[in-house]
Amino acid sequence: MPHDLVHALTGSGAGPLAGLTVAVKDMYDIEGERTGGGSPEWLASHPPAKRHAAVVARVLAAGADIIGKTVCDEFFFSLTGANAHYGTPINPRALGRVPGGSSAGSAVATAAGACDVAIGSDTGGSMRVPASFCGVYGIRPTHGRVDMTGAMPMAPTFDVGGWFAASPGTFRRVGAVLLEGESERAPITRIRFARDAFQLADEPVGNALRAFCAQARAELPNPEDFTIAPDGFDLWRNVFRTIQGREIWSIYGSWVQRTKPNLGPGIRERIQSASTIGEPDADAARQKLEVARAHIRGAIPLGTVLCLPTAPCIAPKLDATAEWLDAFRMRAMSLTAIAGVSGLPQVSIPAALVEGCPVGLSFIGSAGSDETLLELVVRLSPYCGA
Amino acid sequence: MPHDLVHALTGSGAGPLAGLTVAVKDMYDIEGERTGGGSPEWLASHPPAKRHAAVVARVLAAGADIIGKTVCDEFFFSLTGANAHYGTPINPRALGRVPGGSSAGSAVATAAGACDVAIGSDTGGSMRVPASFCGVYGIRPTHGRVDMTGAMPMAPTFDVGGWFAASPGTFRRVGAVLLEGESERAPITRIRFARDAFQLADEPVGNALRAFCAQARAELPNPEDFTIAPDGFDLWRNVFRTIQGREIWSIYGSWVQRTKPNLGPGIRERIQSASTIGEPDADAARQKLEVARAHIRGAIPLGTVLCLPTAPCIAPKLDATAEWLDAFRMRAMSLTAIAGVSGLPQVSIPAALVEGCPVGLSFIGSAGSDETLLELVVRLSPYCGA
Numbered sequence: 183m184p185h186d187l188v189h190a191l192t193g194s195g196a197g198p199l200a201g202l203t204v205a206v207k208d209m210y211d212i213e214g215e216r217t218g219g220g221s222p223e224w225l226a227s228h229p230p231a232k233r234h235a236a237v238v239a240r241v242l243a244a245g246a247d248i249i250g251k252t253v254c255d256e257f258f259f260s261l262t263g264a265n266a267h268y269g270t271p272i273n274p275r276a277l278g279r280v281p282g283g284s285s286a287g288s289a290v291a292t293a294a295g296a297c298d299v300a301i302g303s304d305t306g307g308s309m310r311v312p313a314s315f316c317g318v319y320g321i322r323p324t325h326g327r328v329d330m331t332g333a334m335p336m337a338p339t340f341d342v343g344g345w346f347a348a349s350p351g352t353f354r355r356v357g358a359v360l361l362e363g364e365s366e367r368a369p370i371t372r373i374r375f376a377r378d379a380f381q382l383a384d385e386p387v388g389n390a391l392r393a394f395c396a397q398a399r400a401e402l403p404n405p406e407d408f409t410i411a412p413d414g415f416d417l418w419r420n421v422f423r424t425i426q427g428r429e430i431w432s433i434y435g436s437w438v439q440r441t442k443p444n445l446g447p448g449i450r451e452r453i454q455s456a457s458t459i460g461e462p463d464a465d466a467a468r469q470k471l472e473v474a475r476a477h478i479r480g481a482i483p484l485g486t487v488l489c490l491p492t493a494p495c496i497a498p499k500l501d502a503t504a505e506w507l508d509a510f511r512m513r514a515m516s517l518t519a520i521a522g523v524s525g526l527p528q529v530s531i532p533a534a535l536v537e538g539c540p541v542g543l544s545f546i547g548s549a550g551s552d553e554t555l556l557e558l559v560v561r562l563s564p565y566c567g568a
Numbered sequence: 569m570p571h572d573l574v575h576a577l578t579g580s581g582a583g584p585l586a587g588l589t590v591a592v593k594d595m596y597d598i599e600g601e602r603t604g605g606g607s608p609e610w611l612a613s614h615p616p617a618k619r620h621a622a623v624v625a626r627v628l629a630a631g632a633d634i635i636g637k638t639v640c641d642e643f644f645f646s647l648t649g650a651n652a653h654y655g656t657p658i659n660p661r662a663l664g665r666v667p668g669g670s671s672a673g674s675a676v677a678t679a680a681g682a683c684d685v686a687i688g689s690d691t692g693g694s695m696r697v698p699a700s701f702c703g704v705y706g707i708r709p710t711h712g713r714v715d716m717t718g719a720m721p722m723a724p725t726f727d728v729g730g731w732f733a734a735s736p737g738t739f740r741r742v743g744a745v746l747l748e749g750e751s752e753r754a755p756i757t758r759i760r761f762a763r764d765a766f767q768l769a770d771e772p773v774g775n776a777l778r779a780f781c782a783q784a785r786a787e788l789p790n791p792e793d794f795t796i797a798p799d800g801f802d803l804w805r806n807v808f809r810t811i812q813g814r815e816i817w818s819i820y821g822s823w824v825q826r827t828k829p830n831l832g833p834g835i836r837e838r839i840q841s842a843s844t845i846g847e848p849d850a851d852a853a854r855q856k857l858e859v860a861r862a863h864i865r866g867a868i869p870l871g872t873v874l875c876l877p878t879a880p881c882i883a884p885k886l887d888a889t890a891e892w893l894d895a896f897r898m899r900a901m902s903l904t905a906i907a908g909v910s911g912l913p914q915v916s917i918p919a920a921l922v923e924g925c926p927v928g929l930s931f932i933g934s935a936g937s938d939e940t941l942l943e944l945v946v947r948l949s950p951y952c953g954a
Binding site for chain 2: 190201202203205246249250272274275277278290291292293294295296297298299317318319347348349350351352354355531532535538560563564565566567568
C-alpha cells in the first residue's frame with residue numbers, strides 16, 4: 183500500500199494539479215523520510231532525506247497531494263515488478279500476472295485508482311513495460327527533461343523520470359509541471375510503423391495493436407512501414423546493457439561489496455554480472471552508443487513519430503520460470519532500447535486487450551517533442567476501448 | 569466508440585476541467601445532434617437538439633473537451649448495459665461480462681482510459697452498477713443537485729445526473745462543476761455498516777469489501793453495524809418500480825404505442841409491464857415512498873454515512889440467461905433502491921477484485937452531503953488496490 187512507506191504530504195492546493203493525488207516511486211527523496219530503492223537494506227542503512235527530490239517539490243508546488251511511496255524492483259534492476267522483500271504489487275488488470283517493473287507500484291496504484299498520477303522512472307523500460315502491463319498511460323520523456331535531483335540513480339546515461347495516469351487529459355497536464363528544458367513543437371507529418379519492432383511481438387499482440395492503428399488512422403498521418411533497426415536489435419540491446427551494468431556497479435558496487443545485501447533472485451545475478459564489466463568494455467559500448475543514437479535520431483526527425491509495441495507480450499505469469507523471464511527480458515529490451523539508447527521520448531497508451539490483459543502501443547518522437555507526443559495521446563485516447 | 573455518435577466539441581479551455589476530455593451518455597442534448605436514449609428509432613424520429621443540455625454546457629464552460637456520446641441501455645431501462653441495437657460496450661475490466669447499465673458506455677469509456685470523465689445518469693442504479701462492474705469511481709448525487717435540463721427523462725422522481733472518473737481527484741473536481749443547490753457540509757462522525765445490505769451480496773463480494781473497510785478503518789470513524797431496512801428491501805424496491813414504471817410509461821407510452829418500436833429483449837417486457845400500472849397503484853406507491861424516504865433519511869442524518877456493497881455480485885456473464893438476469897436485477901435493485909427512494913447521494917469506489925473482476929463499495933450520505941462524500945472518496949482512494 184503506497185502510504186505504508188511515508189506519511190502523506192499536502193501540496194500547495196493551487197496550480198495545475200490542485201486537488202489531484204500523486205504516488206511516488208521509492209527512488210525519489212521525500213524530506214525526513216528514508217529512500218529505499220526497493221532494497222530494505224539500503225533503506226535501513228541510509229539517513230532520512232534532507233530535502234524533497236525535484237519532482238516531489240514540483241508536484242507539491244503544482245497543487246497535488248502526495249499519498250505515499252510505491253514499491254519498486256530492487257535497485258530498479260528488473261522489468262517484472264517482482265520484489266523479493268516487499269512482495270509483488272498486484273496487477274489489478276491482469277490477475278496472476280506481474281505488473282511490470284521497475285516502476286511497478288506506481289503503475290499498479292494508477293491502475294487501481296489509488297491516485298490520479300504516479301511518478302516513476304525509466305532506464306531500460308521501467309515506465310513503459312508496467313504502463314503496458316497495467317493498462318495505463320505512461321511516458322519516458324526525452325533524456326534530461328526531468329530534473330533527477332534527489333533521485334537514486336541507476337544508470338545516469340539512460341535514467342529519466344516519468345509518470346503514469348489512468349486518463350489522457352490528466353496525463354498530459356503533468357507535462358507542464360515536470361518537463362523542463364527545450365521543447366520542440368512541430369505538427370506530426372509522418373508516422374513510421376516499425377515493422378521489425380512489430381515482428382518481435384507475439385502475434386495476437388501485434389494484431390491487436392495494428393487493429394487499434396487502423397481504427398485511429400485519422401490521427402496517424404502519412405503512415406509508412408519502416409525498419410528502425412536494419413542490423414537487428416541485438417547490438418543496441420547489448421550496448422545498453424553494458425553501459426547500464428557499468429554505471430550501476432560504479433554507483434552501488436562498493437556498498438554491495440561492503441554490506442553483502444541479501445539481493446532478490448535475478449537482481450543478484452544481474453548485479454554480479456554488472457561487476458564483471460570493465461572500463462574497456464564500457465568504452466567500446468559508448469562508441470557504439472553514439473553510432474546507434476545517430477542512426478535512431480536520423481530515423482525520427484522533427485515531425486516524424488515511430489510507432490511500435492510497448493512490450494512484446496502481455497504480462498508474464500507470476501509463476502513463470504527464470505528462463506522464461508530471461509527470454510522475456512531480452513525481447514522486451516530489444517524494444518525499449520530504441521528510446522533508451524537514443525534518449526528520445528516515448529509514450530505508451532492502453533490501446534488494446536489480449537486474453538483480457540492490457541497491451542500498450544508506443545510512439546517515439548524526436549528530442550524535445552514530449553509535449554507533441556502528449557497531444558497525440560489525447561487525440562488517440564477516444565479510440566481506447568473502442 | 570464514443571465519437572461515432574457526435575462530432576467532438578472543444579470547450580472553453582479554461583477552468584477546473586481545462587484540458588480534460590469528457591464523454592456524454594446519449595440522453596443529454598448536444599446542440600445540432602440528435603439524442604437517442606439508446607433507441608435508434610427514437611434517434612431517427614426526433615430532430616437535432618436546439619441547444620446543449622445543462623450538464624454539457626457546464627463541462628464545456630469548465631474547460632473540458634467533449635469527445636463524443638456513449639451508448640446506453642434502451643430508454644435507460646436495464647442494469648446490464650446490453651443494447652440490442654448498438655451492441656454491448658466491452659467491459660475492459662471483466663472480459664466476457666456485462667459492463668452494467670444503463671450508463672454503460674460512459675463507464676466503459678472511463679475504464680478504458682478513453683476519457684478523463686464521463687457523464688451518465690442514475691434512476692435505479694444506472695451510475696452505481698456500471699461503476700462497480702467496470703472498476704471506476706461513480707456518483708449518484710442528491711436528487712435535484714444536477715440540472716437535468718436538456719436530458720431525456722426516465723422517471724423524474726428518481727432521475728439524477730452523475731459522472732464517472734478513473735482517479736479520485738479528477739472525480740472530486742467535477743463536483744464543483746456539476747453540483748448546484750444546497751451543499752450540507754459537516755464532518756463524518758459515524759459510519760453505519762448496513763449489515764442487511766451486505767447480506768444481499770455474494771459471500772466473496774461481501775468479504776472483499778469488508779477487508780477493504782478493515783484496511784481503511786482509520787478513515788471510517790465510529791463504525792457500527794446497522795440494519796437499514798428492518799422490514800426487508802422488497803417494499804422499497806416495489807415502490808420504486810411502481811413509480812418508475814408509471815413515469816416512464818407516462819413519458820414514452822404514447823410514442824411507443826404510435827411507432828411500435830422494435831424494443832430489445834427485457835426492455836420490451838419492462839415497458840409492457842409499465843403500461844399496466846394504473847394511477848391508483850402509483851398513488852399508493854407514492855404514499856409508501858414518503859414513509860420509506862423518511863425512514864432512510866432518519867437513519868442517515870447529517871454526519872452519518874451508510875456503507876454498503878454497490879452491487880450484490882461481480883458483473884454477470886454476457887451469456888447469462890434471462891432468468892438469471894432477472895434475479896440479478898431484483899437483488900441489485902434492493903441495494904440501489906435505498907438511495908433511489910430516499911433521494912440521498914451515493915458514491916461508489918473501486919474497492920476490490922473478486923475473481924479478477926471489480927466490485928464497488930458504496931457510501932450514502934445525507935441530503936446535500938455530496939461534497940463530503942467526494943472528500944471521503946479521496947481519503948479512501950489510497951486503499952484501492954492495496
